[in-house]
Amino acid sequence: MRLVFAGTPEPAVPALRRLAASGHDIAAVVTRRDAPLGRKRVLTPSPVAAAADELGFHAIRADRLDTEVTERITALRPDLGVIVAYGGLVREPLLSTPVYGWINLHFSLLPRWRGAAPVQHALIAGDAETGASVFQLVPDLDAGAVFAEQSRAIAPDETAGELLTALAESGAELLLQVVDDIAAGTARSRPQAGEPTYAPKLGDADGAVRWTEPAESVLGRIRGVTPEPGAHTIVEGARLKVLAVGRADAGAPTLEPGRLALHGKSVIAGTGSRPIVLETVQPAGKGPMRAADWWRGLRSTAPVAGS
Structure with a gap:
């Protein structure tokens, strides 16, 4: 054709x-x-x-x-x-x-x-x-x-x-x-069945991490906006891009939503349920880096905006 x-x-x-x-x-x-x-x-x-x-x-x-x-x-x-x-x-x-x-x-x-x-x-x-x-x-x-x-x-x-x-x-x-x-001439189609849901284009605001949500919801949002429009949060007044995350181990301490801490060699962040691990981040004006390296330079446990 x-x-x-x-x-x-x-x-x-x-x-x-x-x-x-x-x-x-x-x-x-x-x-x-x-x-x-x-x-x-x-x-x-x-x-x-x-x-x-x-x-x-x-x-x-x-x-x-x-x-x-x-x-x-x-x-x-x-x-x-x-x-x-x-x-x-x-x-x-x-x-x-x-x-x-x-x-x-x-x-x-x-x-x-x-x-x-x-x-x-x-x-x-x-x-x-x-x-x-x-x-x-x-x-x-x-x-x-x-x-x-x-x-x-x-x-x-x-x-x-x-x-x-x-x-x-x-x-x-x-x-x-x-x-x-x-x-x-063999194509056959069927009408759509079921209640439709809608997926409008995402904007920058959709990438803001909502730390008060349960861990799986936080992880889902970060994965869903990666790479575009990108996940981000605010730490000590500066925007931080969140590029890769993971699930914290069972021994990780409970943190308030949005609070960061070092757990072993990993940076963890509190959510509405259990904490998650920040693996790769990108501070404003810099390139992507391991979250642990960023954390050592920051030396802070300040709460994250949006908590």
């Missing part, structure tokens, strides 16, 4: 590469415009744009799928639109432009966690399982009929970044399977 692919971040790249290696024809790749990154704000292509260039595909750079983009895609006469984390809405008439409409690879078991940040919200909520779904795009948010899905357990220490990387790879195979089935 003749495809148009829309995607922007790194998790969309495995799907693009898998489709490129198939027998289907990718007429164009749609991705968001180059964005300023780093301290010097250098205009940088999206990961999908970079992959499209490497693969030799024409890239349409657009932050919105407006009338101009719709006309360019319509002129390509696509059979199917494929979207993976593009970062914008597909509305009519573009929604109906391809012969078979658009399908979306989404990183959750729909209808749970519709929206922009399904993997992050699954970890924050403490879900034991997640997965990927390929569904028919409709005007309502992530509400279309599901063609195929795959599930997997969430590992106890998995971060959002690690989980999303794994789902992007396995989801690429799932997506190709659905594209092949649509091409063969």
Whole structure:
């Protein structure tokens, strides 16, 4: 089939590469415009744009799928639109432009966690399982009929970044399977069943550690916002990024929520239940470091903001 692919971040790249290696024809790749990154704000292509260039595909750079983009895609006469984390809405008439409409690879078991940040919200909520779904795009948010899905357990220490990387790879195979089935005329879909939950995009405030919550909730939030938007807290008036954490051993002392202490060679932090271990942190203006090294330089047991 003749495809148009829309995607922007790194998790969309495995799907693009898998489709490129198939027998289907990718007429164009749609991705968001180059964005300023780093301290010097250098205009940088999206990961999908970079992959499209490497693969030799024409890239349409657009932050919105407006009338101009719709006309360019319509002129390509696509059979199917494929979207993976593009970062914008597909509305009519573009929604109906391809012969078979658009399908979306989404990183959750729909209808749970519709929206922009399904993997992050699954970890924050403490879900034991997640997965990927390929569904028919409709005007309502992530509400279309599901063609195929795959599930997997969430590992106890998995971060959002690690989980999303794994789902992007396995989801690429799932997506190709659905594209092949649509091409063969054998694709079957089912309506979503159950009460939907929603996963809006996370902001900096979502990364603030809430020390009064139980340990597992604190761990889930930190894992869920790693690497983006990133977990952080305040120690002695300074912002501290929390990059990696773990569970404290059974002998760790009970601490008030937000209070830090040295336990053996580990820095522990009190929560609403048992303490957790800070493994890697990043103080303001410095690089990542072992929490124990940071602690030796700080020499403090001050409570953490938010306790």
